[in-house]
C-alpha cells in the first residue's frame with residue numbers, strides 16, 4: 085500500500101515535470117529557430133532536453149507527440165506511408181513573362197473574370213428558373229474601377245508541406261505528392277526546429293497549415309563544406325549537393341530523420357488547408373493577410389517580405405523590389421506570388437482546372453540552366469597555378485551568356501566528374517562566378533573519359549606538379565613559361581603595382597608572344613619606334629605608353645615589392661615589409677627569422693620571400709629594374725609601433741576635395757594607420773567628403789569622430 089502510494093506520487097511528479105520541461109523546451113525552440121533570438125544558452129537547453137529524455141524513457145506513457153524529444157526519432161522506417169489530403173493541395177498558375185507585363189496580365193485576368201461573372205449573373209437573373217446570387221460587394225467595387233487588393237509574397241524554392249494540427253498538436257506532415265495524395269513525412273518534419281510541435285495561443289481544433297520547407301544557402305554551403313571535408317579525409321561517396329531545393333526535398337523524403345536534422349531545414353508558412361469547424365457564417369479571417377498574421381501568432385515563420393499591394397502598379401513594384409534583393413536573400417526564390425487578398429473575392433474567383441484563379445506565380449529569370457561541355461581547358465595563372473576551365477556551349481543564365489566555368493582544380497573536377505561531352509547544370513547567382521554544379525550522368529556520351537590534369541604545362545611544356553598537401557597543380561616553368569610571364573607582366577603593370585597605364589591584355593600578349601619582352605626589365609627598354617611598329621598600335625598610344633613607363637619609374641618601395649609578384653606577398657604584406665625594413669637591400673638580405681619579425685608575416689610567407697630573393701635570376705631582375713631607373717624614397721626602418729598613427733583605424737567615405745581615395749590611403753598607411761572599409765566602435769576617425777553615405781550615418785550613430793580633408797592633413801602633418 086505504502087509502496088503503491090509512493091509509485092503513484094512518483095508518476096504524478098514525473099508527469100508534471102515532463103509537462104514543464106516540454107513547455108520550456110518548446111518555447112526555447114521557438115525563440116531559437118523562428119525568432120532568431122535564443123533566450124537560454126545551448127548547454128542549458130541540452131541539459132533540460134536530456135532530463136526530459138530520461139523521464140520519458142523511465143515512464144514511456146509520458147511521451148506525447150508534441151514532445152521536443154520527438155524531433156529526432158532515429159528509427160529507420162521501411163517506406164513512406166501515403167496520406168490522402170483532406171483538401172487537395174493545388175498548384176498555382178505560372179506567369180513566365182518575367183517583365184512587368186506579367187503582373188498587369190494577371191490583374192486584367194482577375195478583372196475580366198469578375199466582369200464575366202456579372203454578365204452570367206445578369207443572364208441568370210432574367211431567367212425565372214434561376215435564383216441568382218448577387219455578386220459580393222468587393223467584386224462590385226472592383227467592377228466600379230477600384231484597384232484590387234493583393235498580397236505579394238516571395239515564391240520560395242523548396243517543397244510544399246501540409247501540417248495537420250489537432251487540438252494544437254502536430255499530428256501529421258505530408259508532402260504534396262500528386263495534390264490528392266502525398267507522403268507521410270512527419271518524422272522528418274518534426275526535426276525542423278522552426279515548425280511548432282504545439283501551436284501557440286488559440287487555434288481551431290483541426291488546423292492544417294501549408295508552407296514551404298527549404299534550405300538556407302548558408303546551411304547548404306556548410307553541408308557541402310562538410311561533404312568536401314569528408315572526401316578530403318578519405319571517405320567515399322560523400323557527394324556534394326547540387327542546390328538547396330533538391331537537398332531539402334531529398335532530406336524530407338528520407339526514411340531516417342537523422343538526415344533531415346543534419347541538413348538543417350527551414351520553413352515558411354503561407355496558407356491553410358482544412359480548418360474545422362469550417363468557418364461558416366461569420367468567417368474567422370476575411371483576408372489572406374489576416375491568415376498570415378494568424379499563422380505568425382501560432383508560432384510559424386512567415387516571410388517578412390510579404391506585403392499588401394494595391395493594383396498592378398504595386399505588384400510590379402514588389403516584383404522589382406524583390407528582384408533587387410534576390411541575390412542577398414539568405415534563401416533561393418524563383419519568383420514572387422500574387423494572391424487576391426479578400427477571401428470573399430477568392431471564393432468568387434474559384435478554380436480553373438485545379439488552379440486557383442486568385443493566385444499566380446510571377447517568375448524571375450532562372451539561375452540554373454543545362455548546357456554541354458565542349459572542352460576542358462587548362463589555364464596557367466601568374467604563379468603557375470593550373471586551373472581546369474569547362475568551355476560550355478553558350479547558355480543564358482542568371483541574366484548573362486555564360487561560356488566558361490571554372491572547375492577550380494583536379495580534385496574538384498573529379499569530384500564533380502565533369503567530362504567533355506557531358507550535359508551539366510550551370511548556376512550563376514548574382515555576381516558570383518558561374519559554376520558547374522552537377523552532371524547528368526544519364527546523358528553522358530559513350531566513351532567520355534574522366535578529366536585528368538596534364539603532366540606538363542599546356543603552355544610551356546614544363547613539368548606540372550602538385551605539392552604535398554596542396555590542391556593545386558603548378559607549372560614549374562616559372563618566368564620561362566610565356567603564360568606566367570604574361571600574367572607576371574600584367575600584374576607588374578597593374579594599377580596598384582607599377583601603375584603603367586596602357587599596358588593591357590592585348591599588348592602584353594603581343595609583346596610576350598613576339599619575344600619582345602622576355603623579362604620584366606625589357607618593358608623599360610621599349611622605345612617609341614618599337615612600340616609604334618606593333619600591330620594595332622596608334623602613334624598616340626605608343627607615345628602615351630612611353631610617357632606612362634617613364635612616370636611609373638618614380639614609385640614606392642611597397643609598390644615595387646608588390647609588383648614583383650612574390651608568392652603570398654599581397655599589397656598589405658608589401659607595405660608591412662617596406663615599413664619594417666625601410667630599404668630594398670634590407671628586405672633582400674633578410675633571413676627567415678628577421679622576416680618573421682614583420683607584423684602578420686608567418687613562416688609560409690617568410691619562407692616564400694626568402695626563397696624568392698635567394699634565386700640569382702630574381703636578384704638579377706631586381707638589379708636591372710633599378711638600373712633602368714626605377715626608384716623610390718628610402719628611409720631608415722620604422723618599426724610599426726613607432727609610427728605616429730600606429731594603432732589608429734580610419735575609414736574613408738565620400739569624395740575628398742583634393743585627395744584621391746588611394747592617395748589618402750597611402751598617406752595614412754605610411755603614417756602607420758590602418759584603413760578599414762567599415763565603421764565600428766573600434767574606428768578612431770571617419771574621414772568624410774562630399775556625398776558621404778551610410779558610413780557617415782554609422783559614425784554619428786556610434787559617436788566616432790568625423791573629420792574632413794583639412795583635419796586629416798593636419799593630423800598627418802602633426803604626425804610627420
Ligand code: IVH
Nearest residue numbers: 174175176237238239240243244354421440
Ligand atoms: S500558395 C493554391 N505561396 O509554389 C495556392 N505557394 O505551384 C497554393 N510556393 O506547391 C500555393 N512559395 O510549393 C504559395 N508564397 C507561396 C509559395 C508557394 C512557393 C510553391 C508551393 C506550391 C507551388 C505552387
